[in-house]
Amino acid sequence: MEIFHHNYSTASLELSIAVPGFSSSPSSGESCGGAMKELDINQVPSPIEEEECMEEEEEDNDSPNNNGIGAASAPRKKLRLTKEQSRLLEQTFLQNHTLNPKEKDALAAELKLKARQVEVWFQNRRARSKMKQTEMECEYLKRWFATLIEQNRRLQKEVEELRAMKVAPPHCRQPLPHTMCPCCDRVITTTTTLLEKGPASGASAATTTSTISSAPITRPY
DNA sequence: TTTTTCGGGCAATTTACATCA
DNA sequence: CGTGATGTAAATTGCCCGAAA
Incomplete structure (x- = not known):
């Protein structure tokens, strides 16, 4: 599993899954001087x-x-x-x-x-x-995870609202906020569609589809 | 084409030292 | 001031891989 093999000379980060729970200690190593005399x-x-x-x-x-x-x-x-x-x-x-x-x-x-x-x-x-890079990636994934949690919360809320309304007319459908795919740095546009399966099944017919746009987004670091 | 050898890189670990409570 | 805990970085060990013979 040598993900970083022979890629040190490149300035870009290769995204790989960092080990979860990797506690980052303030490293003075990067400065090669630090507080040490x-x-x-x-x-x-x-x-x-x-x-x-x-x-x-x-x-x-x-x-x-x-x-x-x-x-x-x-x-x-x-x-x-x-x-x-x-x-x-x-x-x-x-x-x-x-x-x-x-x-x-x-x-x-x-x-x-x-x-x-x-x-x-x-x-x-x-x-x-490499360790520093891994720590940065870990932090990034944590933030990415937090945004997914938040988005999921919003979606759940919307589902509840739609259920309460039974079926919403098309003009009421709103685009949802998008997030980024951690794998390819592209925007995931999420739209909600209501499947009209009849009056009885309308309450559970909301589905969400995700598409990835071609616009890359820079990482937060 | 296959095998062997060798050099270099890496992960994991050890070790020596500095700092701090 | 001495001591143990902890962090950092130099050094060691062992494995893997690719190139050359």
Whole structure:
């Protein structure tokens, strides 16, 4: 079920059914900075600039018993990206959601990181992006559901009114408000028609038909 | 044409760290 | 100030798929 496969470079949202009950927590991941201090614990505790510390750390990463990816035996220490590294990664991600090996190596060299670390960052970034998109779709479907509930309530009310009137003349028939189809972004025009089946069955003869117009409507996000 | 190998992507998970009550 | 709960993001694991040999 890989709905989003290889579509990260497109700006449009592919509508898929999000998992219901997906509680969205305020994610600071998209900003890649958030409220967290940019305090790099991999750096030596000194008032040196971040970049200088990262260079020092990079030297560590190249040593056999380092803290980087693939380090053996030694308890793994977590890399903390500097603001500048995060900024450049984010900027690159916005241009392209995947990197080919050349681009990856070049970016890694520029950031003084390992190619694997750049690769992992992009994987996690894609995952965060997808999660955010799923949350947005979930919110959209919730709103869509609410409009359907409301429309259903109106229709029920109208049915009751029609039943009370028995049969309404054609000029009394009013077009109902339309809603949007979540699948194709088109307006669903709902009209109510009375089937004249005779005096006895008139009370239960109201049917509703829906047609989808060709006018696309933009999503609420 | 079929099989094998390899590289890359993804989902799920773990882990390290920061923050807050 | 120390501590546990919680959130975030880096990193790991294992699986799948497509391309090349």
